[in-house]
Amino acid sequence: MDYRCYNLHLAVFVARKYLWKPRTPSACSSTIVIGHLAQHNLFQEASMVTGPGADIYRTLGVKPIITASGSTTAYGGSKLRPEVKDAINKAAGTMVNMDELNHAAGKIIAQVTGAEAGFVSSGAAGGLILQAAAVMAGNDPAKMNRLPDATGMKNEFIIHRSHRFPYDQCYTATGGTFREIGDGRRCHPWELEDALNENTAAVVYLFSSFITRRALPFEEVVEIAHGHDVPVIVDAASFVPPRANLKRFIAQGADMVQYSGGKGVRGPQGTGILCGRADLIEAAFANASPHQFIGRGMKVSKENIIGLVEAVQIFVEEDEEAETKRYNEMCQQVVDALIEVPGLEATVEHDDYNYLVPHALLTFTTEWRGPSRDDVFDAMVDGDPPIYLSNINNPDELAVDPLNLDDEELEIVIRRLHEVLLD
Structure with missing residues (x-):
C-alpha cells in the first residue's frame, strides 16, 4: 500500500472519529480533513504533558511521560483515583x-x-x-x-x-x-x-x-x-x-x-x-x-x-463491563488508525491470562520493512513527551495498554505511532 494513500486513510479515520459532523461530501474533502487535523494539532508536534502534577516534576528537571505500557512501576505505576x-x-x-x-x-x-x-x-x-x-x-x-x-x-x-x-x-x-x-x-x-x-x-x-x-x-x-x-x-x-x-x-x-x-x-x-x-x-x-x-x-x-x-x-x-468496553474502544481506535500500515498487524487482544485488560497489539510481520520493533520503542521514548509502550511479550510485538491513558493522551499515542512507523 502506498504510504501517501495510507496517510489519507489515517486522516479520514481521525477526522471521522473526532472532528467531522455530517455534511455533504465535496471534491476537496481530503483538503478539508487535513486542514482540520492541522488545526487540532493531530499531525503537528505533540503538546507537553500538562497540569499541576506535571509542573511539580518539571521543577525538579524531570520530564513527564505518557504511559501506554499499563501499570509498569518503572514508569510511575498507575494514576490514582x-x-x-x-x-x-x-x-x-x-x-x-x-x-x-x-x-x-x-x-x-x-x-x-x-x-x-x-x-x-x-x-x-x-x-x-x-x-x-x-x-x-x-x-x-x-x-x-x-x-x-x-x-x-x-x-x-x-x-x-x-x-x-x-x-x-x-x-x-x-x-x-x-x-x-x-x-x-x-x-x-x-x-x-x-x-x-x-x-x-x-x-x-x-x-x-x-x-x-x-x-x-x-x-x-x-x-x-x-x-x-x-x-x-x-x-x-x-x-x-x-x-x-x-x-x-x-x-x-x-x-x-x-x-x-x-x-x-x-x-x-x-x-x-x-x-x-x-x-x-x-x-x-x-x-x-x-x-x-x-x-x-x-x-x-x-x-x-x-x-x-x-x-x-x-x-x-465499579462496573467492570463498562470499564472493559471503554478499554476495548480505545484499543480499537489504535487498530483502526494503524491497521493498513504495510507489514504491521494490528489487533485488539483481551483474554483471561495474558491480556487481562484489553490491549492494542502491534505485530511486525515478515512483510514489515520499516524500523525494528526496538527502534520503534526507542523512538517513542525519545519524543516529546516520551511515550512508553508495552514490550514485554514476543520480540516482534509492541502493545498499547490503555489503563493509564486519557482521550487526549491516546490521540498523541496514535499520532506518534503513525509518524514513527512510517518514518
Whole structure:
C-alpha cells in the first residue's frame, strides 16, 4: 500500500472519529480533513504533558511521560483515583495508632477478598517477604529476631521451574531457599509429592501473564500440599482485574495471596493487598512495620493505608463491563488508525491470562520493512513527551495498554505511532 494513500486513510479515520459532523461530501474533502487535523494539532508536534502534577516534576528537571505500557512501576505505576487522592489528603493531618489502623484496614481487605484476614503491605514485593517470614518464623519473637538466619526453621520453598521470576528473591531475602519441580515444560504430581519434606515452609505458586501454563493446576497443588500440612502461598500481583480474581485463589484453597495495591486497583503504587489465613496474616503483621523485625523497613504510611482502603472499595464496586468496553474502544481506535500500515498487524487482544485488560497489539510481520520493533520503542521514548509502550511479550510485538491513558493522551499515542512507523 502506498504510504501517501495510507496517510489519507489515517486522516479520514481521525477526522471521522473526532472532528467531522455530517455534511455533504465535496471534491476537496481530503483538503478539508487535513486542514482540520492541522488545526487540532493531530499531525503537528505533540503538546507537553500538562497540569499541576506535571509542573511539580518539571521543577525538579524531570520530564513527564505518557504511559501506554499499563501499570509498569518503572514508569510511575498507575494514576490514582481522585477519591483516593482526596482520602490521602484528609488522612495526612491526623495521627493514629498504626496497629489499630492496620487491623481496621485488614478487615476491609478480608471482606473484599473473602479471606479470614488481610494486611496492607508495602507493595506486592514487600508482601512476598512477609509471606516468607510468616511461614518460616510465625509470630515467635526469637525466630523473627533471627531472620534472615533461618537456623532451626523450615525454610525451603517449593516452586515450579516455570514459575521462577525476578521477584522470587523476596522469598530468599528472609533466609529461604528454593526447591524446583518440573523442567519448565511440564510437571507431574509425583514431583511435588517427592519434593515435600520436613524442611518445607510452603509451596509458592505464581499467577502472571506471559508465563507457561504447563505447571500443575493450582487446585491440584493445593490438594497435595495440604495433604502434607504445607501452606500454599500465591503471588498474583498483576492479576486484577478481573475483579473476580480477588476472591478466586482464596476460594480455591490458597493460604496467603498477594496482590498489588496499585496497578489495576489504582491505589497508592507503594501498597499491596495481602490476604489469607488469620494465623498467617497475624504472623505477617507481627513481622512487619511498625514492629522491629525483618519487615520494619517496608513501612506503609497511614496515608497510603487509607488510600489503599479507599481504592479497593471503589474497585470492587465499579462496573467492570463498562470499564472493559471503554478499554476495548480505545484499543480499537489504535487498530483502526494503524491497521493498513504495510507489514504491521494490528489487533485488539483481551483474554483471561495474558491480556487481562484489553490491549492494542502491534505485530511486525515478515512483510514489515520499516524500523525494528526496538527502534520503534526507542523512538517513542525519545519524543516529546516520551511515550512508553508495552514490550514485554514476543520480540516482534509492541502493545498499547490503555489503563493509564486519557482521550487526549491516546490521540498523541496514535499520532506518534503513525509518524514513527512510517518514518
